[in-house]
Amino acid sequence: MxxxxxxxxxxxxxxxxxxxxxxxxxAAKDPRKDTFLQPSAGVKLAAYHGAVVVLEPTAIDADKxxxxxxxxxxxxxxxxxxxxxxxxxxxxxLVSVVPADLPAEVPALRxxxxxxxxxxxxxLRALVGFGAGKSRLYIQVDFADAHTGQPVAHFNGYxxxxxxxxxxxxxxxxxxxxxxxxxxxELTELFQEQIEGE
Amino acid sequence: xRAQRIVFALLCLVAVDRLAAQVPPAPAPAAKALPASGSxxxxxxxxxxxxxxxxxxxxxxVQKNSPAARAGLREKQFIxxxxxxxxxxxxxxxxxxxxxxxxxxxxxxDRDGVQRTVTVVRDAWRPQDE
Numbered sequence: 001m002x003x004x005x006x007x008x009x010x011x012x013x014x015x016x017x018x019x020x021x022x023x024x025x026x027a028a029k030d031p032r033k034d035t036f037l038q039p040s041a042g043v044k045l046a047a048y049h050g051a052v053v054v055l056e057p058t059a060i061d062a063d064k065x066x067x068x069x070x071x072x073x074x075x076x077x078x079x080x081x082x083x084x085x086x087x088x089x090x091x092x093x094l095v096s097v098v099p100a101d102l103p104a105e106v107p108a109l110r111x112x113x114x115x116x117x118x119x120x121x122x123x124l125r126a127l128v129g130f131g132a133g134k135s136r137l138y139i140q141v142d143f144a145d146a147h148t149g150q151p152v153a154h155f156n157g158y159x160x161x162x163x164x165x166x167x168x169x170x171x172x173x174x175x176x177x178x179x180x181x182x183x184x185x186e187l188t189e190l191f192q193e194q195i196e197g198e
Numbered sequence: 199x200r201a202q203r204i205v206f207a208l209l210c211l212v213a214v215d216r217l218a219a220q221v222p223p224a225p226a227p228a229a230k231a232l233p234a235s236g237s238x239x240x241x242x243x244x245x246x247x248x249x250x251x252x253x254x255x256x257x258x259x260v261q262k263n264s265p266a267a268r269a270g271l272r273e274k275q276f277i278x279x280x281x282x283x284x285x286x287x288x289x290x291x292x293x294x295x296x297x298x299x300x301x302x303x304x305x306x307x308d309r310d311g312v313q314r315t316v317t318v319v320r321d322a323w324r325p326q327d328e
Contacts, residue, residue: 050323052241052296055289079250082289092241092323095293103239 032138033158037190040151046198051107052093054146062117072173073117077180084184098146108146115139119172135161135172137179157183240299242320248288255291269318278306
């Protein structure tokens with residue numbers, strides 16, 4: 001005679017619900033994991049269509065004992081943001097410094113990028129997978145008026161690397177490259193949408 | 199005799215008056231030319247897109263109907279210098295390209311070890327969808 005399935009105890013059900021609710025609430029409350037572009041109060045991004053963009057080198061907060069990987073991610077960030085802005089066609093010029101003879105009537109933006117990188121564990125990603133040892137990348141790009149220094153817009157992006165099984169766990173730079181490319185593509189799309197919506 | 203002089207003087211006055219009526223009015227003074235530093239300047243566009251290949255800046259794309267295309271620049275040429283300045287990275291190259299509409303920039307490119315100098319005159323930038 002087959003044994004009837006044992007119903008889960010109310011305590012177990014309650015624990016599961018609390019765990020799920022807690023996880024969801026925690027995720028919802030972490031604004032660093034959102035992806036958005038927020039113009040500053042009273043600023044119209046359309047005024048910066050065709051602007052000259054001054055790109056500052058990316059700054060990064062990450063494990064100090066992995067400087068080579070950090071440098072690689074920083075360089076990738078610089079290159080991928082440059083490519084995304086170039087390909088977007090939204091801006092007239094990309095430069096490393098404000099041109100000395102830039103007239104005040106030419107709109108200009110200064111883009112400052114800050115990354116926070118949690119390396120996670122490549123060994124766990126390789127051996128366990130399914131989210132174990134995953135890396136996390138928090139991206140912030142601040143746009144300010146290059147003439148006045150006034151804030152223009154803030155972009156927030158997020159990426160997680162190695163959420164599933166990856167070959168050899170994936171090195172952190174490769175994982176970050178995907179996240180950076182996705183996020184910077186999103187940034188330019190949001191910028192475009194914002195301009196069209198104003 | 200005195201009457202003749204008076205008549206002659208009057209005739210002269212009439213003649214001068216008629217001549218003056220035929221002369222077109224003097225043009226209004228020309229608007230004062232803006233000094234070079236105050237003239238409106240438009241950021242220039244060359245149509246070049248760069249990437250990095252073997253550690254060197256390379257032309258990844260020459261946009262259609264762009265000043266760079268008209269000047270004869272082609273993809274896969276390596277950049278040696280822009281405006282007399284050696285460039286080491288993509289942003290460095292874009293920065294060296296910066297200039298205003300109508301101004302020329304000399305670009306030295308290298309293809310298969312052969313260098314040549316090309317002059318590109320910048321056009322006005324316009325949004326890609328126009």
